[in-house]
Amino acid sequence: xxxxxxxxxxxxxxxxxxxxxxxxxxxxxxxxxxxxxxxxxxxxxxxxxxxxxxxxxxxxxxxxxxxxxxxxxxxxxxxxxxxxxxxxxxxxxxxxxxxxxxxxxxxxxxxxxxxxxxxxxxxxxxxxxxxxxxxxxxxxxxxxxxxxxxxxxxxxxxxxxxxxxxxxxxxxxxxxxxxxxxxxxxxxxxxxxxxxxxxxx
Amino acid sequence: xxxxxxxxxxxxxxxxxxxxxxxxxxxxxxxxxxxxxxxxxxxxxxxxxxxxxxxxxxxxxxxxxxxxxxxxxxxxxxxxxxxxxxxxxxxxxxxxxxxxxxxxxxxxxxxxxxxxxxxxxxxxxxxxxxxxxxxxxxxxxxxxxxxxxxxxxxxxxxxxxxxxxxxxxxxxxxxxxxxxxxxxxxxxxxxxxxxxxxxxxxxxxxxxxxxxxxxxxxxxxxxxxxxxxxxxxxxxxxxxxxxxxxxxxxxxxxxxxxxxxxxxxxxxxxxxxxxxxxxxxxxxxxxxxxxxxxxxxxxxxxxxxxxxxxxxxxxxxxxxxxxxxxxxxxxxxxxxxxxxxxxxxxxxxxxxxxxxxxxxxxxxxxxxxxxxxxxxxxxxxxxxxxxxxxxxxxxxxxxxxxxxxxxxxxxxxxxxxxxxxxxxxxxxxxxxxxxxxxxxxxxxxxxxxxxxxxxxxxxxxxxxxxxxxxxxxxxxxxxxxxxxxxxxxxxxxxxxxxxxxxxxxxxxxxxxxxxxxxxxxxxxxxxxxxxxxxxxxxxxxxxxxxxxxxxxxxxxxxxxxxxxxxxxxxxxxxxxxxxxxxxxxxxxxxxxxxxxxxxxxxxxxxxxxxxxxxxxxxxxxxxxxxxxxxxxxxxxxxxxxxxxxxxxxxxxxxxxxxxxxxxx
Ligand SMILES: Cc1cc2nc3c(=O)[nH]c(=O)nc-3n(C[C@H](O)[C@H](O)[C@H](O)COP(=O)(O)OP(=O)(O)OC[C@H]3O[C@@H](n4cnc5c(N)ncnc54)[C@H](O)[C@@H]3O)c2cc1C
Ligand code: SF4
Ligand code: SF4
Numbered sequence: 001x002x003x004x005x006x007x008x009x010x011x012x013x014x015x016x017x018x019x020x021x022x023x024x025x026x027x028x029x030x031x032x033x034x035x036x037x038x039x040x041x042x043x044x045x046x047x048x049x050x051x052x053x054x055x056x057x058x059x060x061x062x063x064x065x066x067x068x069x070x071x072x073x074x075x076x077x078x079x080x081x082x083x084x085x086x087x088x089x090x091x092x093x094x095x096x097x098x099x100x101x102x103x104x105x106x107x108x109x110x111x112x113x114x115x116x117x118x119x120x121x122x123x124x125x126x127x128x129x130x131x132x133x134x135x136x137x138x139x140x141x142x143x144x145x146x147x148x149x150x151x152x153x154x155x156x157x158x159x160x161x162x163x164x165x166x167x168x169x170x171x172x173x174x175x176x177x178x179x180x181x182x183x184x185x186x187x188x189x190x191x192x193x194x195x196x197x198x199x200x201x
Numbered sequence: 202x203x204x205x206x207x208x209x210x211x212x213x214x215x216x217x218x219x220x221x222x223x224x225x226x227x228x229x230x231x232x233x234x235x236x237x238x239x240x241x242x243x244x245x246x247x248x249x250x251x252x253x254x255x256x257x258x259x260x261x262x263x264x265x266x267x268x269x270x271x272x273x274x275x276x277x278x279x280x281x282x283x284x285x286x287x288x289x290x291x292x293x294x295x296x297x298x299x300x301x302x303x304x305x306x307x308x309x310x311x312x313x314x315x316x317x318x319x320x321x322x323x324x325x326x327x328x329x330x331x332x333x334x335x336x337x338x339x340x341x342x343x344x345x346x347x348x349x350x351x352x353x354x355x356x357x358x359x360x361x362x363x364x365x366x367x368x369x370x371x372x373x374x375x376x377x378x379x380x381x382x383x384x385x386x387x388x389x390x391x392x393x394x395x396x397x398x399x400x401x402x403x404x405x406x407x408x409x410x411x412x413x414x415x416x417x418x419x420x421x422x423x424x425x426x427x428x429x430x431x432x433x434x435x436x437x438x439x440x441x442x443x444x445x446x447x448x449x450x451x452x453x454x455x456x457x458x459x460x461x462x463x464x465x466x467x468x469x470x471x472x473x474x475x476x477x478x479x480x481x482x483x484x485x486x487x488x489x490x491x492x493x494x495x496x497x498x499x500x501x502x503x504x505x506x507x508x509x510x511x512x513x514x515x516x517x518x519x520x521x522x523x524x525x526x527x528x529x530x531x532x533x534x535x536x537x538x539x540x541x542x543x544x545x546x547x548x549x550x551x552x553x554x555x556x557x558x559x560x561x562x563x564x565x566x567x568x569x570x571x572x573x574x575x576x577x578x579x580x581x582x583x584x585x586x587x588x589x590x591x592x593x594x595x596x597x598x599x600x601x602x603x604x605x606x607x608x609x610x611x612x613x614x615x616x617x618x619x620x621x622x623x624x625x626x627x628x629x630x631x632x633x634x635x636x637x638x639x640x641x642x643x644x645x646x647x648x649x650x651x652x653x654x655x656x657x658x659x660x661x662x663x664x665x666x667x668x669x670x671x672x673x674x675x676x677x678x679x680x681x682x683x684x685x686x687x688x689x690x691x692x693x694x695x696x697x698x699x700x701x702x703x704x705x706x707x708x709x710x711x712x713x714x715x716x717x718x719x720x721x722x723x724x725x726x727x728x729x730x731x732x733x734x735x736x737x738x739x740x741x742x743x744x745x746x747x748x749x750x751x752x753x754x755x756x757x758x759x760x761x762x763x764x765x766x767x768x769x770x771x772x773x774x775x776x777x778x779x780x781x782x783x784x785x786x787x788x789x790x791x792x793x794x795x796x797x798x799x800x801x802x803x804x805x806x807x808x809x810x811x812x813x814x815x816x817x818x819x820x821x822x823x824x825x826x827x828x829x830x831x832x833x834x835x836x837x838x839x840x841x842x843x844x845x846x847x848x849x850x851x852x853x854x855x856x857x858x859x860x861x862x863x864x865x
Contacts, residue, residue, distance in 0.1 A: 037644055039644045040671035040672060040688060040691040041671075041672045042689075043689035044688040045674025050687075050696055084674075090601070090606045090672065092608050
């Protein structure tokens with residue numbers, strides 16, 4: 001009986017603006033979120049939410065009330081940063097900024113998706129480009145540039161390969177590299193724990 | 202109130218004996234600073250001969266303590282360190298007066314608002330600030346001089362600006378009490394917005410049926426003079442004696458001879474949008490706003506008239522009332538009191554692009570819906586949608602349009618009537634078309650008035666109106682001019698899409714677009730929402746901060762008809778109280794000319810914003826009219842000969858405060 005109750009009722013979840021995550025929003029200067037009236041304007045107009053299970057208002061509400069499962073919810077990565085919600089919120093809350101902040105918090109705590117991690121770590125860090133345009137595989141970009149009368153490669157690390165080192169230096173000094181390493185570490189630890197649980201079962 | 206038995210003679214030359222009374226104000230002051238320590242501190246200041254503390258000096262017992270010290274001859278100056286003088290200065294002045302001491306020998310140190318409230322967590326800091334305030338108040342008290350209040354007569358007449366339901370009710374009350382009322386209305390008819398409503402929530406009385414008899418009463422009351430199609434263009438003077446200039450705009454139709462027969466209307470070739478129906482119907486260039494208008498005489502809209510001369514033909518207008526050369530007329534009246542009842546404008550929803558108002562024909566606002574439902578409206582109470590004039594099978598309402606919106610261009614406040622008027626309109630439509638589907642999209646339903654919650658409950662239960670909790674994000678229009686709504690049903694946590702045939706925006710109430718004009722004409726303040734500001738939100742809800750001027754109805758803030766009428770009656774009663782007394786006391790804070798010091802340069806005369814300074818050609822000196830002087834001090838600081846002194850704020854008094862403030 002009592003087991004069932006525990007399953008269907010959430011006890012003491014609503015920590016409101018005193019939740020750990022909410023505090024992080026406040027620290028980032030986003031305390032205006034406290035005035036959200038849950039009107040649903042953001043969700044109602046969200047073009048991404050119309051096609052997926054992503055719910056803008058619910059994501060923010062879960063975060064603010066201390067429901068930490070939102071950090072591992074892959075839905076929060078479905079916002080397309082179109083800024084529809086941001087433009088319409090009647091409480092003038094920078095909704096899209098809140099979603100971006102929520103993602104930042106998720107990554108800090110090791111909730112990063114594999115493709116994002118490999119993009120950051122294996123592509124961006126290694127090539128200095130998020131979307132590389134060099135090499136045979138990317139011939140179509142080069143052709144496109146040439147059709148506009150531009151040189152095939154932009155004046156970036158692609159034409160100055162020696163500058164890749166500088167980009168990497170930069171990423172280190174702003175803490176990006178450390179952020180990624182930490183995320184990988186936390187994610188690994190979490191995976192191990194899960195494995196153990198499985199074994200015990 | 203007891204009158205003073207023995208008046209204590211004070212010339213200002215005797216040694217000041219100051220009593221300092223430090224109030225705990227419950228825990229407001231006593232919970233933050235040590236009141237006994239403050240009393241001990243006060244006693245160390247020169248001329249302080251009595252220091253006492255009490256839980257509430259404003260209470261009867263507290264007042265008695267002060268009174269006794271005065272009557273026992275212990276003190277001849279009083280300092281109370283407590284709350285804001287706006288709260289209790291009148292209380293303690295009366296204490297002095299009743300004990301026989303001139304009431305201006307009192308000074309209040311506001312150690313609650315200035316020290317303990319603002320430093321609730323910094324007890325030491327609050328204590329230091331409180332000490333400073335007491336020190337400065339004692340310094341001022343040391344230099345206080347007795348003053349006499351002035352009394353001026355109050356004219357038994359009232360100017361009411363705006364003849365909506367608020368202005369009309371105030372006028373009827375005052376007229377019945379025997380006061381002369383000048384009721385100024387800018388449009389050609391009295392009645393205001395209520396004339397545009399069909400039924401009224403929550404009782405569903407027919408608006409016209411309860412309004413038009415009142416309009417007729419106003420016209421019939423001999424003490425009310427209606428100045429319709431008029432504007433107040435100048436106001437001077439002061440409480441009890443305002444000089445008002447009213448401009449009667451030209452009607453281009455002689456209002457005396459016009460019989461209201463309407464023969465001119467049929468012949469007039471110019472057709473234009475009708476303001477009364479918000480453009481949903483037309484009128485001619487010569488018109489009355491609506492059939493029951495009071496006065497029921499015609500007006501030519503010169504912006505539209507082409508002066509073709511047809512209506513002026515004697516076979517059309519038999520009395521020959523048409524006069525294309527009509528000119529404005531200026532009327533001067535003297536009144537003792539003024540009531541502002543200028544009402545509201547509707548929020549313009551075109552700014553909210555995502556809702557398509559002004560772009561899609563089947564998106565309308567709440568007041569337009571009111572006209573569509575009205576039996577006197579353009580469709581005679583058979584509502585249809587604008588695009589094809591067919592009765593829609595489905596309608597959605599959206600609440601809080603322009604209200605509760607913290608973005609630029611929105612109003613942050615709640616308009617207080619839209620939840621109920623949407624519910625009313627939805628019910629009315631359902632009564633006519635029971636098969637129709639009606640949705641009301643809302644953030645919160647505010648059903649706070651008497652009978653409102655019951656009204657809302659039966660809308661869902663009895664009428665089957667669907668309430669959806671979610672603010673609509675955007676709409677689009679399809680090829681049939683149907684409206685596709687996108688929103689979240691927040692209670693289901695699901696984005697939804699609904700197609701309806703008509704979409705009504707429950708637009709809110711706003712301050713009049715030209716409220717700033719009235720505000721500067723009358724020197725009354727407005728709050729940040731644009732509405733006229735009451736003197737105190739709880740205790741003086743119909744007074745303004747300018748003596749003798751009151752406010753009623755939506756001019757003060759959004760409200761429904763019951764609240765509007767209550768407030769109008771309150772304003773009428775407050776104005777009557779002032780006029781019934783026949784005279785009013787005004788503070789003696791005027792400036793005084795020291796005759797032998799005045800060089801007659803007249804610098805002050807041109808600077809005084811209230812025209813209070815005359816010139817005595819014979820003596821060659823300036824003379825201040827104490828009743829007109831508002832005590833602003835402009836002349837005092839401008840006088841090159843230092844010949845002006847401002848009562849109660851004289852240089853020798855202010856310098857004493859500054860010297861003590863700077864003393865360590
Ligand atoms: C769509 C809608 C439906 C509503 N339905 C209801 C309902 O069912 N029940 C209910 O209780 N309430 C209802 N209300 C609210 C109701 O309309 C107001 O409470 C009421 O109109 C307030 O009256 P008022 O006299 O303060 O203002 P108004 O009606 O606006 O009257 C003000 C008058 O002053 C005049 N005026 C303005 N400025 C000047 C000036 N400078 N000089 C001279 N004259 C001036 C105006 O021309 C106007 O005649 C509704 C409101 C809306 C928008
Ligand atoms: S639109 Fe703004 S107020 Fe409304 S639910 Fe979203 S964040 Fe909250
Ligand atoms: S910014 Fe993101 S959350 Fe906001 S509407 Fe666009 S996709 Fe949805």
